Structures are given as C-alpha cells and as structure tokens.
Amino acid sequence: NEVGEISLKDIYQIAKTSFPLCMRHLFEKVREDHHLKHGGRMQLGLFLKGVGLKLDDALAFWKAEFAPKVSAERFDKEYAYNIRHNYGREGKRTDYTPYSCQKIISSTPGVGDHHGCPYRHFSEENLRAALVRMGVSSRAVEDVMDKVRNRHYQLACTLTFEAVHGSSCDAGINHPNQYFIDSQRIMQS
Ligand code: SF4
Incomplete structure (x- = not known):
C-alpha cells in the first residue's frame, strides 16, 4: 500500500x-x-x-x-x-481486504465484543470519554456528538480526524485504512 x-x-x-x-x-x-x-x-x-x-x-x-x-x-x-x-496463507488463499467503515458501522457487536464503530456503538458517555482521551477539545466534541445524533457516523469520524490533526480532511473518512494513510501523510509532512 x-x-x-x-x-x-x-x-x-x-x-x-x-x-x-x-x-x-x-x-x-x-x-x-x-x-x-x-x-x-x-x-x-x-x-x-x-x-x-x-x-x-x-x-x-x-x-x-x-x-x-x-x-x-x-x-x-x-x-x-x-x-x-x-493473510491468504491457508484455506482458499484469498487475500482478505480490511473492512470499510460501512461494513463496520453495520456490524452488530454483542456483549463482550469490542468491534464495531464507536460513533455508532458506544454509549454517549463512553464516546465522549474516548474523544477526550484522543485530545479532542470540548467544542469539537460537541460538533462530533451533533453528527452522531444525526447518525452521520463517518462525518463524526472526519471531524475527529480534523480536530486531532489540526488539518482538514475534505474527502471525508470512508475507510479506517484511509484514515491511517491520511494521518501518516500529515504526520510525515
Ligand atoms: Fe467508524 Fe471512523 Fe472506524 Fe470508520 S474509521 S468505522 S467511521 S471509527
């Protein structure tokens, strides 16, 4: 990649x-x-x-x-x-692709599961605490929560990205690996 x-x-x-x-x-x-x-x-x-x-x-x-x-x-x-x-080294030897936001958001984590999208699957309290731990300012947290309330989870993630990196993300977040690549690009520039 x-x-x-x-x-x-x-x-x-x-x-x-x-x-x-x-x-x-x-x-x-x-x-x-x-x-x-x-x-x-x-x-x-x-x-x-x-x-x-x-x-x-x-x-x-x-x-x-x-x-x-x-x-x-x-x-x-x-x-x-x-x-x-x-990694495609067993069974049908398919090289499996990482999950997109859409797939993660539509998953249904049960009790004791930690997968899923926090913007969709966390309680409001847990999500707020997680955002604060990421270093998101209280004003930006409110903007993120506003998107969450309107079920715009990927926009909520995009706002978090922008708050954490102090840089805009015009394309929006649609894949966790895209988030990673965009972040690394900013970190390394
Ligand atoms: Fe949710 Fe962001 Fe992960 Fe996508 S990258 S699944 S929007 S937390």
Whole structure:
C-alpha cells in the first residue's frame, strides 16, 4: 500500500497517533484484556494487515498480547491459523481486504465484543470519554456528538480526524485504512 511496511516495534506509537477510534479501541482492549473475540480479531487484524504489518509480525503481536492468558501451544493451535488465513496463507488463499467503515458501522457487536464503530456503538458517555482521551477539545466534541445524533457516523469520524490533526480532511473518512494513510501523510509532512 501507499504507506509501506510497518514494523512491530513502531505499531504501539503509531496506534496512538494514526489509528481511527474503532481501531484504537480494539488495540487498547487487546493490550488490557489480553484477549479479543473473533469479530474484534478480524476487524483489527485485517486493518493491521492493511497498515503494512507483515504476517510474521502479526503472529508475534497477537501471540505476545495473548500470552498472559493463552499458552504458546494453544495459540498456535487455536489462533495462528486464522491469522495466516487472513493473510491468504491457508484455506482458499484469498487475500482478505480490511473492512470499510460501512461494513463496520453495520456490524452488530454483542456483549463482550469490542468491534464495531464507536460513533455508532458506544454509549454517549463512553464516546465522549474516548474523544477526550484522543485530545479532542470540548467544542469539537460537541460538533462530533451533533453528527452522531444525526447518525452521520463517518462525518463524526472526519471531524475527529480534523480536530486531532489540526488539518482538514475534505474527502471525508470512508475507510479506517484511509484514515491511517491520511494521518501518516500529515504526520510525515
Ligand atoms: Fe472506524 Fe470508520 Fe467508524 Fe471512523 S467511521 S471509527 S474509521 S468505522
């Protein structure tokens, strides 16, 4: 992709600066809980692939994050296959594409799931708290909440992008990996 490869050691820093809220949330959750349910592993795993994390680094990332709860043996047996599958190395060898905003917004996370779009699926209270933690000013938070109330989730995400980067995003956000690429472009310029 346009951004190129991302190494495992850089991913933690980059997650803070350039991941959209949906992926920041999953990334924080896997680091906190040392686990993620299937929907979350798919949403974050394919995003990370799109960001440029190579298969070996992806396996190392998930294995290390799951390690406090999942033994290396169990990881290799129960989780590694799916990760290789996402990279097209198992089964039908399809190279799966990262999910678009539309797909994520229309998903239906259940209890204990952390995937989905926070603008759509978080409570108002949790969303406000998450935005403040991203460094969004209180005025911008109100603008974002206004979009959320009108069910313009991608516009809410676009306003967040603009608030966090201090830069406009005229095209709007329609894919988490586009958010990432646009963010990196600003960070590196
Ligand atoms: Fe993620 Fe898209 Fe929702 Fe933004 S609008 S949080 S990129 S799903």
